[in-house]
Amino acid sequence: MKKWIRNGTVVTASDTCQADVLIEGERIVAIGETLEADEAEVIDASGCYVFPGGIDPHTHLDMPFGGTVTADDFESGTRAAAFGGTTSIIDFCLTRKGESLREAIAVWHEKARGKAVIDYGFHLMIAEANDQVLEELETVVKHEGITSLKVFMAYKNVFQADDETLFKTLVRARELGALVQVHAENGDVIDYLTKQALANGQTDPIHHALTRPPEAEGEATGRAAALAALAGSQLYVVHVSCAEAVRRIAEAREKGWNVYGETCPQYLALDISALAQPDFEGAKYVWSPPLREKWHQEVLWNALKSGILQTVGSDQCSFNFKGQKELGRGDFTKIPNGGPLIEDRISVLYSDGVHAGRISLHQFVDIVSTKAAKLFGMYPRKGTIAVGSDADIVIFNPQAKRTISAETHHMRVDYNPFEGKEVVGEVVSVLSRGEFVIRDKEFVGQAGAGRFIKRATFTRP
Numbered sequence: 256m257k258k259w260i261r262n263g264t265v266v267t268a269s270d271t272c273q274a275d276v277l278i279e280g281e282r283i284v285a286i287g288e289t290l291e292a293d294e295a296e297v298i299d300a301s302g303c304y305v306f307p308g309g310i311d312p313h314t315h316l317d318m319p320f321g322g323t324v325t326a327d328d329f330e331s332g333t334r335a336a337a338f339g340g341t342t343s344i345i346d347f348c349l350t351r352k353g354e355s356l357r358e359a360i361a362v363w364h365e366k367a368r369g370k371a372v373i374d375y376g377f378h379l380m381i382a383e384a385n386d387q388v389l390e391e392l393e394t395v396v397k398h399e400g401i402t403s404l405k406v407f408m409a410y411k412n413v414f415q416a417d418d419e420t421l422f423k424t425l426v427r428a429r430e431l432g433a434l435v436q437v438h439a440e441n442g443d444v445i446d447y448l449t450k451q452a453l454a455n456g457q458t459d460p461i462h463h464a465l466t467r468p469p470e471a472e473g474e475a476t477g478r479a480a481a482l483a484a485l486a487g488s489q490l491y492v493v494h495v496s497c498a499e500a501v502r503r504i505a506e507a508r509e510k511g512w513n514v515y516g517e518t519c520p521q522y523l524a525l526d527i528s529a530l531a532q533p534d535f536e537g538a539k540y541v542w543s544p545p546l547r548e549k550w551h552q553e554v555l556w557n558a559l560k561s562g563i564l565q566t567v568g569s570d571q572c573s574f575n576f577k578g579q580k581e582l583g584r585g586d587f588t589k590i591p592n593g594g595p596l597i598e599d600r601i602s603v604l605y606s607d608g609v610h611a612g613r614i615s616l617h618q619f620v621d622i623v624s625t626k627a628a629k630l631f632g633m634y635p636r637k638g639t640i641a642v643g644s645d646a647d648i649v650i651f652n653p654q655a656k657r658t659i660s661a662e663t664h665h666m667r668v669d670y671n672p673f674e675g676k677e678v679v680g681e682v683v684s685v686l687s688r689g690e691f692v693i694r695d696k697e698f699v700g701q702a703g704a705g706r707f708i709k710r711a712t713f714t715r716p
Contacts, residue, residue, distance in 0.1 A: 263300025268621035308342025308647030313568025329370035342647035371705030384423035400709025409440035425486035432712030439475035460537030464545035473499025571597035606678035632710035646689035655681035
């Protein structure tokens with residue numbers, strides 16, 4: 256049956272208009288003020304914005320880390336994402352040295368199969384850049400539709416790759432049209448500072464942040480940008496947390512280098528003081544890069560407004576406080592890194608961004624949806640409201656208020672880092688390819704309904 260969204264305000268990255276949206280099957284077939292649709296289900300969006308579905312370009316679902324596995328898998332994680340207005344995610348597929356890339360991809364497909372309630376794609380981690388891996392990448396990019404590659408510059412002796420691996424990946428990505436992502440922190444420096452802290456008996460969660468200083472993030476960001484320019488390639492810096500990294504990205508973009516950046520809601524709304532909470536409560540806020548001093552927040556907001564940073568991902572990587580984060584009592588290096596953030600990404604950006612006057616409504620849509628679709632090969636199928644696009648749509652009440660709490664969130668985890676934060680604006684209903692996933696704030700979707708997204712190669716947005 257056709258669906259006819261009426262009386263709403265349609266907002267894209269470039270336009271706002273009072274218009275109806277007509278959906279037939281999985282696609283948008285008409286947009287206008289005087290639509291007629293016989294035998295269509297009418298959806299009243301009076302007083303609401305009609306946004307393109309959010310795209311979260313940075314998630315870790317069902318991911319092993321630090322001797323445990325994230326609390327949210329592809330079912331609970333994508334369900335929570337949908338409640339938050341996200342209709343597509345791109346999750347990180349981890350690889351291991353000596354393992355075929357296609358074997359790793361098969362594992363991640365199995366993790367998602369029958370579970371995802373919204374559409375999803377994969378980024379692929381590159382742990383080594385030997386001849387076999389570099390040759391196999393052609394099939395991964397051109398036939399698997401996985402067109403973004405991740406290189407870690409941190410987590411020494413776990414995920415960290417050397418500069419040769421990063422450079423070879425950048426060169427191969429240029430040849431294949433893939434976008435290279437980096438976790439930009441100087442892992443060698445962090446390893447040294449961490450060992451020093453432990454030797455001095457500094458074991459509390461706050462020392463996770465103090466041993467990962469912003470200078471280490473800035474240095475790695477600048478190094479990665481320079482290597483990308485040398486390779487004539489394209490680079491996307493994930494989870495930018497500080498002024499030092501923003502400055503390096505700004506300098507690269509001023510030189511015309513093909514460098515992009517992402518930040519996350521936690522860096523826009525929380526600060527380092529959270530890690531100093533007593534009774535090990537600070538462990539709830541251990542992720543990497545760490546939270547920074549509060550003044551960095553406005554630098555990040557200004558970078559989003561000016562276009563130095565293009566996207567906001569959640570870096571969803573949830574671990575329960577009890578039984579998982581507690582693994583690091585007495586040694587902050589054993590606290591699993593990550594937080595439950597997938598559900599509140601859009602709420603925080605709208606409330607602290609649009610409602611607070613930091614960014615415009617069009618910038619908000621661009622940041623949470625459109626720019627990610629363009630950077631990661633999904634536009635215009637995803638990321639906009641246009642005739643022919645997938646009917647991934649969010650009906651959003653800009654006047655409603657709610658208080659974020661673990662008691663009411665939908666992630667499978669026992670705390671929320673934004674606990675008690677009041678936000679303005681609320682997701683009412685969400686459609687994925689024309690079918691309701693959330694309807695009047697109730698889940699009506701189905702596990703396994705989400706499809707894998709084969710993405711196009713990189714084109715400069």
